[in-house]
Amino acid sequence: MLNIVNGDKEIVEAICDHPDIQAVSFVGSTKIAKVVYIRATSNLKRCVALGGAKNHLMVLPDAHPEMTASNVAASMSGCAGQRCMAGSTMVGVGAIDGIVAKIVEEARKIVPGQNLGSVISKEAKERIEQHITEAEAAGAKVLLDGRNAVVPGHEDGYYVGATVIDHVTPDMRIAQEEVFGPVLAIMRTNTLDEALAIENANPYGNAAAVFTSSGSSARYVMDHANAGMIGVNIGVPVPREPFSFGGWNDSKFGACDITGKSSIEFWTQLKKTTTKWNPESRVNWMS
Secondary structure, three states, rough: OOOOOOHHHHHHHHHHHHOOOOOOEEEOOOHHHHHHHHHHHOOEEEEEOOOOOOOOOEOOOOOOOOHHHHHHHHHHHHHHOOOOOOEEEEEEEOOHHHHHHHHEEEEOOOOOOOOOOOOHHHHHHHHHHHHEEEEEOOOEEEEEOOOOOEEEEEEOOOOOHHHHHOOOOOOHHHHHHOOOOOEEEEEEOHHHHHHHHHHHOOOOOOOEEEEOOOOHHHHHHHHHOOOOOOEEOOOOOOOOOOOOOOOEEEEEOOOOOOOOHHHHHHHOOOOOOOOOOOOOOOOOOOO
């Protein structure tokens, strides 16, 4: 049986508190994920709560330009950027100007009202565009500007066009917070270790990816990135079943993931049965 209940804070609190509900899962912001996890577990329930994300796409100079550009553009703009797996931040390593130019070229093909949908609300549109404006005022360079997007026939729609911002620095708000819109913030580093330091310094740990033609560089990122899901030349590293989906750090609270073997263990209980049929069997400590 599936019951769908629409509501707000009161409904969530009732689910966390109800004695007949044994397990709770949640997907949302980190702030609320923490609240749900603490409330549910304080009532002795199992809980796995997924929070926010700030996924970093590390691009090396030896990356395949066309493949990288198409994947990065798709990652940042899919679902209008309103997904926890969006690659909202790119960290370029060394000489990657040519790849950045191709990313902008690909992003220009993403057109509001055609292959790019609206964001969820007026408040979301204003917040996303404010991130862009603040970054520009702080010294970042807007290579493709999606602010004030208008779709003919839907002039009152909440659209933000695909946006690419270069020369973002780690201290900028757009580099630290989840934008949740079709915006790519590009930071620059000289080495892969510097790129990993930026990725690992952020409080989230949902996903990270590296674009490279080097197997050793790919393995280095796999071993050192502080994230639960890693991609190699993939902008949205969502594992296929039977592998599990779930992040680390402030991106997830709880011991299990939401797909894969551990998700089955989360929603079930183990029953152990010990039997003995032979009365002649020697008596031991288990008898």
